[in-house]
Amino acid sequence: MYSVKTGGRVAEPDNRSEQVGQGPKHDLPKAIDAPYQEIETTSAGRLGFYANTENAGRPLILLHSINAAPSAIEIKPLFDHYRSKRPVYAPDLPGFGRSERRNRSYKPTLFADALNEFVSRVVDQPADVVACSLTAEFTARAALLAPDHYASLVFISPTGLSIRRPPSGKSADGMMAMYRVPLLSDGLFKLLTSKLSIGFFLNRSFAGETPRDLIDYAYSSARQPGAKYAPFYFLSMKLFTPDALETLYRPLQLPVLVLYDHDPNISFDRLDELLNRRPNWRAARIERTFGLPHWECLQPTITAMDSFWQGEP
Numbered sequence: 001m002y003s004v005k006t007g008g009r010v011a012e013p014d015n016r017s018e019q020v021g022q023g024p025k026h027d028l029p030k031a032i033d034a035p036y037q038e039i040e041t042t043s044a045g046r047l048g049f050y051a052n053t054e055n056a057g058r059p060l061i062l063l064h065s066i067n068a069a070p071s072a073i074e075i076k077p078l079f080d081h082y083r084s085k086r087p088v089y090a091p092d093l094p095g096f097g098r099s100e101r102r103n104r105s106y107k108p109t110l111f112a113d114a115l116n117e118f119v120s121r122v123v124d125q126p127a128d129v130v131a132c133s134l135t136a137e138f139t140a141r142a143a144l145l146a147p148d149h150y151a152s153l154v155f156i157s158p159t160g161l162s163i164r165r166p167p168s169g170k171s172a173d174g175m176m177a178m179y180r181v182p183l184l185s186d187g188l189f190k191l192l193t194s195k196l197s198i199g200f201f202l203n204r205s206f207a208g209e210t211p212r213d214l215i216d217y218a219y220s221s222a223r224q225p226g227a228k229y230a231p232f233y234f235l236s237m238k239l240f241t242p243d244a245l246e247t248l249y250r251p252l253q254l255p256v257l258v259l260y261d262h263d264p265n266i267s268f269d270r271l272d273e274l275l276n277r278r279p280n281w282r283a284a285r286i287e288r289t290f291g292l293p294h295w296e297c298l299q300p301t302i303t304a305m306d307s308f309w310q311g312e313p
Contacts, residue, residue, distance in 0.1 A: 047114060128154070
């Protein structure tokens, strides 16, 4: 049993598939078979998360990627492994999963602020963080804003290391304007999140067969009210930071590990440059993986992270 500090009151954990506090029950089942809780954040509204805090040790926060229908189910293999070894937390990021999906402006700062508020109010001590894909940029931003919240960072297939910069300015605004047209955005999102489309994009992240649970849960998640809002900010490239290497990654002072191999959606052109310039950065290649190594090569992924946390070369 654990409790969570929620801004002046303590809420007990909830093992049901309902929302804690006021509001409607969740139609979306839990992504992970673990105690589930929610807090009301000032930065991003209602934030849902899974936690197992029965064991001692440094807290571990696991963060899913950003795409059309992500959720905490993406990091389930890591949660299931570490839940018996240390305190572990897995939030659904703002706009996704069981967290609030309000029609609002989604920006990198919103995700960074929400993460910092989560660490401050729920975890309440420096934590190790594992972040996937674009969420690595949000996590780096959060760590720069509140370095005392974090002990180390592990980035799985992080964005921001390509020589190509994401579109910005008028190009991104134009895409976002198109997504704001109700009938067009509804039809486009429905097409992007059909089971066929979800399966196609998830298959690109697996060398072998994509687990059916991932496809089915993403499809269910994309059918929730407000599911289209945050993904359209991602699709319009507004969640990416131009030159993330220089503005977000290079200034980090704490230990950072990059896990990577062949990701069809992400390139690592500047990884060697970063490793050569910043001694606090390390990298490990998890071979024969396509972006989600903890699903297909769990043990090599765990071995690389454990060695990193133990300070082994």
